[in-house]
């Protein structure tokens with residue numbers, strides 16, 4: 001079987017699992033929960049095999065070799081890998097905490113990522129590597145960066161959960177912050193979904209699409225009334241999240257995790273992510289640039305944003321260790337750090353230009 | 362109160378964490394500007410960008426301001442570099458301040474302490490166990506060993522103390538990390554002042570003993586470098602480049618001393634100077650040589666070199682051939698028409714004219730990447746190369762500080778992994794008789810992960826319970 005058939009099977013499994021997890025979450029039927037887990041595991045196995053099959057197929061292109069053929073070279077492949085990391089992380093948490101409620105939140109994210117791939121019609125072909133990408137450092141650089149991103153994503157989630165667990169009333173500052181952040185995320189995701197539905201049908205290449213059509217269907221529309229309506233809807237959505245945030249808080253409380261543990265979990269994920277990011281993201285990136293272009297550091301936007309992200313997390317560590325900051329203040333820095341991480345990964349490519357667009361060589 | 366001297370105050374200024382926070386934040390914000398405003402590009406580009414952001418009325422003035430301050434080439438500006446120096450000084454002073462206490466922590470072994478000290482620790486748990494003091498001590502000692510500690514036992518008149526610690530050297534990690542940043546700065550400084558970053562374009566077949574800086578200044582090399590050949594290869598059936606290769610020869614006093622093929626990701630290093638494959642270009646001259654492989658029926662391949670418009674004999678025949686046209690990137694559209702689609706040699710092709718005597722009897726395009734076009738009526742002719750028409754663009758760097766940068770990377774990795782994956786944990790366990798039971802007081806401290814250390818301690822105490830029940834059931 002080729003990699004895309006296998007990945008198709010995995011996608012179907014994940015989407016079925018998503019439906020089942022949500023049903024389980026609402027009706028609390030154990031049997032449904034077990035079937036959901038079973039589907040997720042089957043999907044995960046198919047996904048894993050598909051990843052390696054693609055890796056193998058890639059390595060067969062004109063003798064590229066195994067090490068250089070890691071399928072993490074374009075947006076499609078990185079989203080597929082992101083879903084893989086997410087499901088793996090989720091399964092570990094499910095087996096450790098023996099709690100399936102989180103599945104109702106995680107599988108929709110996976111489902112959304114899969115839908116994103118399909119609606120955007122991004123190329124799923126195996127693209128041969130241009131010379132600059134033919135480096136053994138690529139494997140270490142990309143995979144380690146991803147592990148660090150995943151660790152930072154977890155710290156983001158736990159920092160949000162921390163804020164929600166310490167906010168005992170709707171008036172508290174922390175309640176306002178975590179519902180706002182969640183609201184913004186929802187609005188951005190929905191707006192991007194609209195863009196894809198409306199513009200992707202026109203059949204543009206996804207690069208052009210992301211650069212000039214992002215938020216075109218909503219906030220950047222040519223018609224002023226649509227901009228106005230979108231803004232109103234966005235505010236309403238955020239108000240809804242604010243209004244019903246208390247319900248979400250109850251779900252998080254059902255996990256029985258104390259705020260202190262959440263705070264420490266945030267710290268722990270950053271403490272894992274930081275050294276991995278330093279080595280894989282910054283150092284291996286610099287070594288690779290040194291080998292390919294003769295410059296270990298050239299202040300291009302991607303590098304600079306990695307450095308900014310690094311500074312923010314260094315700030316977090318120092319504030320905690322030296323000034324003894326705990327709780328809300330550090331949670332805020334953790335949130336900021338992840339926003340910067342996302343910008344480093346997506347924003348730079350979408351909004352800023354640079355060496356990393358692999359333009360010339 | 363005595364007033365502090367000036368030197369002390371300057372020292373305190375540089376040792377303060379507040380300064381670090383301010384410098385950190387300022388560098389971050391400036392860097393963000395630096396990624397939005399394009400660096401080191403023509404004024405036009407940034408004015409365009411500013412027009413989009415602020416409208417065309419303000420853009421020129423804003424640009425003038427930005428340019429005057431140097432925000433469009435900020436990583437080279439004196440104020441950005443001063444900030445980096447401030448950061449480094451801050452870090453050095455901080456490190457010197459903390460050195461004595463770090464050394465103390467790492468050198469001094471853990472000691473037994475009084476009960477009041479244990480009671481004031483961040484983690485303290487106490488409980489009463491229905492067991493003799495000696496048995497309790499054994500159980501706890503084993504439990505500690507199972508968690509990776511190495512407990513020592515101290516006997517007092519009325520109590521026993523077990524003390525243990527783990528990951529003491531993890532404390533050095535922070536130090537190594539900070540030193541690595543200073544080493545990094547040193548490496549960058551040496552590279553900036555003692556090295557250079559230049560370029561060199563070499564046409565196939567030519568050589569040079571100088572390279573150029575971006576501002577046009579010449580830098581002499583004490584050897585000569587020659588490009589013997591440059592070649593781009595493409596993935597089958599596409600215009601995606603697969604490799605860029607230059608065959609380079611180094612000459613000393615006219616003698617060849619080294620030959621190497623370089624490509625992206627595989628540079629050539631000679632006498633501290635590194636040559637990177639960075640670009641290429643196409644500029645044919647009248648002296649460029651067409652190379653053809655000709656195979657007649659006898660299965661023998663003959664390499665023929667010819668100039669443009671020059672006739673040559675087809676081996677084993679009375680036919681002469683002339684190269685009458687050339688295209689660097691010949692493609693075919695849907696209706697089968699030929700057209701040139703690029704300025705570089707993506708798919709070079711030659712038009713061959715075949716003559717019998719002086720009479721033109723045939724003509725045909727030969728496309729380098731399409732073997733089906735090599736077949737002619739008279740022989741199989743492969744177009745190999747137009748040699749002497751492409752130049753290789755090399756980036757040339759001398760950086761005597763780069764080894765320090767690599768050393769810094771190594772130190773930073775070691776330092777960070779030490780400080781995050783070895784965490785310093787200290788445990789004191791006090792056990793004493795209380796009636797016919799034992800009282801156990803555990804105090805513990807760690808520079809991080811307090812909650813999980815507390816869980817560990819609870820587990821260790823629970824260990825005594827478990828065994829307790831088991832002995833009773835025996």
Ligand code: HEM
Pocket residue numbers: 311314317318321322376377378381448451452455459535538539542777780809
């Ligand atoms: C980007 C640059 C820096 C990096 C990557 C860095 C890294 C670190 C790390 C990883 C720790 C340990 C944190 C923990 O264990 O949670 C630490 C601690 C510390 N840092 Fe930095 N640091 C940087 C800059 C600075 C600067 C500029 C100062 C000077 C004010 C400073 C002063 C300290 C001090 C005093 C400690 C505590 C050391 C101890 O445990 O006694 N750091 N740093």
